[in-house]
Amino acid sequence: MFSSPAMTLAISILTATSLALAASPLTAQIHYVGNGGTSFGGPVGESTMTFLPDGESVLVEVTTEAGDFNDAMVIYINNRIDDGRAVIDGEVNDREDRLRAAISWMEASTRHSLTFADGFVATHAIAIEAGLGGLWRIPPDGDLGDGRLEFIEPVRSTLENPGDRQFTFVLDLDDIGLRSGQPFDFVVTYLNPFGGDDDLGFASNEGYGGFMPPDNIGQNDFAFSNFHTYPMPQTVQDGNWSDLNVWLDGQVPERDDNANILHTVIMDEDATLTKLTLFPEGTLSQGTPTSQRATLDMTSRMLRLGPGGTLRNNAVLRASEGTVIFAGPSLVTGSASTQFFNVDVSAGTATSPSSPASKAPCRSTVRSPWPTIS
Numbered sequence: 001m002f003s004s005p006a007m008t009l010a011i012s013i014l015t016a017t018s019l020a021l022a023a024s025p026l027t028a029q030i031h032y033v034g035n036g037g038t039s040f041g042g043p044v045g046e047s048t049m050t051f052l053p054d055g056e057s058v059l060v061e062v063t064t065e066a067g068d069f070n071d072a073m074v075i076y077i078n079n080r081i082d083d084g085r086a087v088i089d090g091e092v093n094d095r096e097d098r099l100r101a102a103i104s105w106m107e108a109s110t111r112h113s114l115t116f117a118d119g120f121v122a123t124h125a126i127a128i129e130a131g132l133g134g135l136w137r138i139p140p141d142g143d144l145g146d147g148r149l150e151f152i153e154p155v156r157s158t159l160e161n162p163g164d165r166q167f168t169f170v171l172d173l174d175d176i177g178l179r180s181g182q183p184f185d186f187v188v189t190y191l192n193p194f195g196g197d198d199d200l201g202f203a204s205n206e207g208y209g210g211f212m213p214p215d216n217i218g219q220n221d222f223a224f225s226n227f228h229t230y231p232m233p234q235t236v237q238d239g240n241w242s243d244l245n246v247w248l249d250g251q252v253p254e255r256d257d258n259a260n261i262l263h264t265v266i267m268d269e270d271a272t273l274t275k276l277t278l279f280p281e282g283t284l285s286q287g288t289p290t291s292q293r294a295t296l297d298m299t300s301r302m303l304r305l306g307p308g309g310t311l312r313n314n315a316v317l318r319a320s321e322g323t324v325i326f327a328g329p330s331l332v333t334g335s336a337s338t339q340f341f342n343v344d345v346s347a348g349t350a351t352s353p354s355s356p357a358s359k360a361p362c363r364s365t366v367r368s369p370w371p372t373i374s
Helices: 098-103
Strands: 009-012 030-033 047-054 057-064 072-078 124-129 132-137 150-154 166-172 184-192 202-208 228-230 258-261 264-266 275-278 283-285 295-297 302-305 310-312 316-318 323-326 330-333 342-344 349-352 355-361
Touching: 072 098, 098 124, 098 132, 124 166, 275 283, 302 310
Parallel strands: 258 275, 264 283, 275 302, 283 310, 295 316, 302 323, 310 330, 323 342
Antiparallel strands: 009 330, 009 349, 030 047, 047 057, 057 166, 072 124, 072 184, 124 132, 132 150, 184 202, 184 228, 349 355
16 A cells, blocks of 8 residues: 555556557547456457447447457347336347347346346347347347347448457447437447357356456356446547536536546536546546545446546545556546555556655455555
8 A cells, every 4th residue: 555645656557458549539439448358358348349420320340459259249229218128038038040149148048147237228239240240129028039039130240250350330320219319328248159058158257338257257147237328428628527518519427427538627526427437648637736626426436547547636536345447557646635445457566656666566456445645
């Protein structure tokens, strides 16, 4: 544990994970980051997805630097309009082909279920593997045996080979009952639909939409703790947190939102978020040491700092029981006391510039109050 007055803590991390973003991203692009899981090699857990609106469609670009896409990625969608399923359980048992089986999670006889977070129901699903990808509607009730998931259309996936490091696919919004600008929610799983005992589904710990276990989910129940929303609050220029011009489409984050910081932002009001991501060169300052102080509440939530990200805490940062992820060399500084409880890094050391000889190894997950800055 480090503790010294007005100290700056530099986190230097050697990691294979990076957030691959264009140097000057278009303001309409929305970026999402995988959960960091690597039990199937990391092609989904250590990937990024960039959503680019194109009229009544959304082009999604998936970029990964880890592992091969040997298995099936499933994106469950809640269009916020239709009835859907809060649980994918034994009623959903379409095993007609690999992608239908992947959407069905586990075969009915396993008696295991995939449960979504409160407020999310699955109305549709996109399933993709090398050489194939499509969109299905998930009927909201009844038993769904072979062929009962309703195929809508291919999603024009460019994933041809498992080793591809980047590919795209297209979601036509009218296929899920939406028009341009209307929001939808999503989560992502990654599994081998026939890889478990008796050729049944076997799931990794890789995905989007909340924490997953440290190893494979396997053939067990799993419940998502969160979900993503498109579009989501993301900065488009420097400025104050409360300024509508700072945020894409004037969408200032509301309570329990996820948000992306790609610019230099000064918090001039309190905020409580579910997940906050500081992308490369993104800087969040909770005011200055003497003015514009605000509270950032990440209790039981997730704070992720990408390579080059900076967090300046000059006020109050609540992160108890939350997870702080360092995905590259990042900086935490400020005039106020900062305490992290669950620190998630890949490798490297943490050093204090005010005490260069004082250093400690970074572990995959640190379950005690570490580090402390005061």
